[in-house]
Amino acid sequence: AMLSRALLFPRLGQLSTRSLHTSVSAPSGHHIEHWWGPEKAAGRDVVGYGSNGDEAYQDRLDYWYPAIRFRKEDDISKALRIKEKSDWKTLSAEDKKTLYRYSFRQTLSEFEAPTGYWKVMVAATALVISLATFYAVFLNVYVYPVVPPTFQNEYKEAQVQRQIVLEKGAFLGPAKYWDYENNQWKK
Template identity: 70%
Template sequence: MLSRQLALPRLAVRSIQTSAAANSGHHIEHWWGPEKAAGRELVGFGSNGDNTYQDRIDYWYPAIRFRKEDDVSRPLREKEKGDWKNLSLEDKKILYRYSFRQTLSEFEAPRGYWKPITAGVMAIISLATFYAIFLHVYVYPPLPPTFQNEYKEAVIDKMLTLEKGQFLGPAAHFDYEKKQWK
């Protein structure tokens, strides 16, 4: 079974840019400028040839490692060049975390962004409802008397009286002998 992000690979890209500047003033969660990419090992071409770290479902191998090499990873990198049977499970996990930001299961896990979006939509709907109630109670005048049923019936009776014998309008649908509608 294919991953759910393979259908829309552009939505499955969470990248850390290292070649472009972020001077827009907006907070980008995983953006690294060129100064932060310094010291990271260049391990490949990447998806498009620039020095970016990207967690992507359709292109698994980033151009640079996720973390800089330090005192913890240096001996493990030397040990990695030998037989991998000599590496413990913890050593392999540490090496993985130095190369990649997250695992495939972490990458595909739901983020829960729908919760604040739903809360915002519900808040807007409730504010609009309270505003409409406020307008109905305090701003709009009461309905004029012409909207009352008694007034409408009186108007129809007056029309029937004045238009007796006409073949158009309400008078054409009223039986004057039986005093009821046809």
């Protein structure tokens, strides 16, 4: 059987579980789906140490075993807990699933299943690109002139004449090719 991606590539940094969040981003890109602090953990069985010793419920890929059970004990779970202490062959598949759901929120395959969040990111990116495109089209159609006046031939010729007059005697630029005595371009 293949190991989980999180076990093959464990996180480099530890997550802080002191803050009360229902969804926390991890440095590796994974999310802690549920985190229950001490306030919400009251009345739940403590079954282990947890990831850092806190008595809190966490769904995490890098540490699969939460310190407390997912659900509080009730009449159904009490009967199943008594039943599980005997031979497990007497438990039905439905009883085993119910026991599992009292201890954990999700199975590993449910936890690693794709969420479809990439669709939101693609839609947001497409929206930003389309708004930028429409803004650029708006500027080109309604704000900027069709052709700037500096692109017109009359303007370019006037600019060259201005350089010729101001740069008389210069050895670079258009003045170098202008014959000032005959008032024409050198041949």
